[in-house]
Amino acid sequence: MKKLMDVGEFGFIKLISRLFLKKTGKPKIISGIGDDTAVIPFNRDNFLLLTTDMLLEDVHFKRSHPPYDIGHKALAVSISDIAAMGGIPRYALISVGLPKKLSLSFAKKIFEGIRRTARDYGIEVVGGDTNCSRKIVIASFVAGTVRKNNLVLRSRAKEGDYIFVTGTLGGAADKGKHLKFAPRLPEAQYLAGNFKLNSMIDISDGLLADLGHILSTSRAGALLWQDNIPLASKRENGIEKAYYAGEDFELLFTVPKRLAKKLLKSWPEKFKTKLSCIGQIKSGNFGLKAEDKNGVRKKLKAGGFRHF
Amino acid sequence: MKKLMDVGEFGFIKLISRLFLKKTGKPKIISGIGDDTAVIPFNRDNFLLLTTDMLLEDVHFKRSHPPYDIGHKALAVSISDIAAMGGIPRYALISVGLPKKLSLSFAKKIFEGIRRTARDYGIEVVGGDTNCSRKIVIASFVAGTVRKNNLVLRSRAKEGDYIFVTGTLGGAADKGKHLKFAPRLPEAQYLAGNFKLNSMIDISDGLLADLGHILSTSRAGALLWQDNIPLASKRENGIEKAYYAGEDFELLFTVPKRLAKKLLKSWPEKFKTKLSCIGQIKSGNFGLKAEDKNGVRKKLKAGGFRHF
Incomplete structure (x- = not known):
């Protein structure tokens, strides 16, 4: 009997996606399953964005982690999704499963973490559901809006686009950044408001996996300039971690080549996080390759963290 | 050290609610935490409704239940919430945690159940999140709309209102109805479109618990006519089950006395489910009482199913 692990997470997602795309006919939605968020008609100037994420104890966090950080992360992952569409998060709902013997103080601190992050990002927490479970599980739902002009999908990367990434990659697990990261x-907002981005995604599954999502939905290939990739660690396997480790929650996006220089020059210092130009979009049959400083190219496999 | 079970589910919800109401200041929302769904400004004629529910293996369902029914229920509970506001469900997102050794066929059938229910109720499933977990957990998030004129809150019951309920109560667990119920x-829609309802809620925690939600938010009391309560079972403890057992997912609502007769007379046969007038809203200091056919009154305690 086939098990979930036999098809893997992305295989199962593909299978479910087909199920829903096949049967509901032509969707009224602008973009549904297969981007960071769903994009839905809202009003004259804005689309509605809807996204959900689930955090599970012993998968995404441990009971020994600070409950405050767990609450933060539960909301921050969804904020990151909304951000990657060029949108602004507005409302959140939180469903939790909590062990009945969990200390009240731990449970409260989870919600205090959620509350502070909601406040910091201008979000109203408007509802939720509480249940008893053996392990802690938190599902966040965030509704946001995006100005129609600012909407950035992952599926519109164009041949010749330069590929950019914010911050550094591969250090999420080491430094506990995966719990404390700032979406x-x-x-x-700055990028989507000031530049014509062709595609954007947040890096949750790893650089190659998420670049892979851009490439497969855009039917494109890419050449990465390996030495431009901003590594969190200079150690031997730093580049491997940057490629394959998940949960960096940095922005990965592509812009037309003519805008690249202006973008780099005008990047506001206030952001503190740096901006790196790490490669170029190629045609679909180019595949995915990395070039080192000597001009030597090698093929890469788009892949990253899978839950099963 | 205080544990969650020491304050109980409703105690914990109250505590969280205060946390969010206290710190976010005056909300722009019409109704947030404390109703079946959040109610948010949308466009000239409609509000946006947002709701979430979480189903957990061994709490809400067992692995031995048909996976199709599990999927159905995961969405149906949220549809029921939207319905109880007078609204129409539009979009759904589903986050799941699934054991990696779960059979692929079981996992697919959960989603087929979700898909069919989505189709039956005109909902588009537009996104989700998949994760690995030891036990099955499904969080649904549904966004709907409600015509401003049709919005029914739980907090507007008025003294003198007659109390109505659809269907029969207390049979959910016995007959597997809790998995297969039709929201x-x-x-x-018929009720909210044709009558001025003062309050409505869906019965998920039990008649007395959910009537209790109406009474406490409306600062009202109620007298129940015990022999009018539609019991799923005529057995000895039928009335106890109707009072305290959860998951009936029937509608409980109140209307001004002058509309009661018209409502009962015009109730369309096509619904098949029956409509019962089970009592009257009283002033807050009346409390909650039940009257039997001999006119004998006894006090009731508003309570019902708690998760912890």
């Missing part, structure tokens, strides 16, 4: 909302 | 969306 790149101001950066994404 | 009362057509009934709620």
Whole structure:
């Protein structure tokens, strides 16, 4: 009997996506399953963005982690998704499963973490559901809006686009950044408001996996300039971690070549996070390759963290 | 050290609610935490409704239940919430945690159940999140709309209102109805569109618990006519089950006395589910009482199913 692990997470997602795309006919939505958020008609100037993420104890966090950070992360992952569409998060709902013997103080601190992050990012927490479970599980739902002009999908990368990434990659697990990361909302707002981005995604599954999502939905290839990739660690396997480790929650995006220089020059210092130009979009049959400083190219496989 | 079970589910919800109401200041929302769904400004004629529910293996369902029914229920509970506001469900997102050794066929059938229910109720499934977990967990998030004129809150019951309920109560656990129930969306649409309802809620925690939510938010009391309560079972403890057992997902609502007769007379046969007038809203200091056919009154305690 086939098990979930036999098809893997992305295989299962593809399978479910087909199920829903096949049967509901032509969707009224602008973009549904297969981007960071769903994009839905809202009003004259804005689309509505809807996204959900689930955090599970012993998968995404441990009971020994600070409950405050767990609450933060539960909301921050969804904020990061909204940001990657060029949007602004507005409302959140939180469903939790909590062990009945969990200390009240731990449970409260999870919600205090959620509350502070909601406040910091201008979000109203408007509802939720509480249940009893053996392990802690938190599902966040965030509704946001995006000005129609600012909407950035992952599927519109164009041959010749330069590929950019914010911050550094591969250090999420080492430094506990995966719990404390700041969603790149101001950066994404600046980018989507001032530049014509062709595609954007947040890096949750790893650089190659998420670049892979851009490439497969855009039917494109890419050449990465390996030495331009901003590594969190200079150690031997730093580049491997940057390629394959998940949960950096940095922005990965592509812009027309003619805008690249202006973008780099005008990047506001206030963001503190740096901006790196790490490669170029190629045609679909180019595949995915990395070039080192000597001009030697090698093929890469788009892949990253899978839950099963 | 205080544990969650020491304050109980409703105690914990109250505590979280205060946390969010206290710190976010005056909300722009019409109604947030403390109703079946959040109610948010949308466009000239409609509000946006947002709701979330989480289903957990061994709490809400067992692995031995049909996966199709599990998927159905995951969405149906949220549809029921939207219906109870007088609204129409539009979009859904589903976050799941699934064991990696779960059979692919079981996992697919959960989603087929979700898909069919989505189709039956005119909902587009537009996104989700998949994760690995030890036990199955499904969080649904549904966004709907409600015509401003049709919005029904739980907090506007008025003294003198007659109290109505659809269907029969207390049979959910016995007959597996808790997995297969049909959310009362057509009934709620008919009611909200044709009558001025003062309050409505869906019965998920039990008649007395959910009536208790109406009474406490409306600062009202109620007298129940015990022999009018539609019991799922005529057995000895039928009335106890109707009072305290959860998951009936029937509609509980109140209307001004002058509309009661018209409502009962014009109730469309096509609904098949029956409509019962079970009592009257009283002033807050009346409390909650039940009267039997001999006119004997006894005090009731508003309570019902708690997760912890």
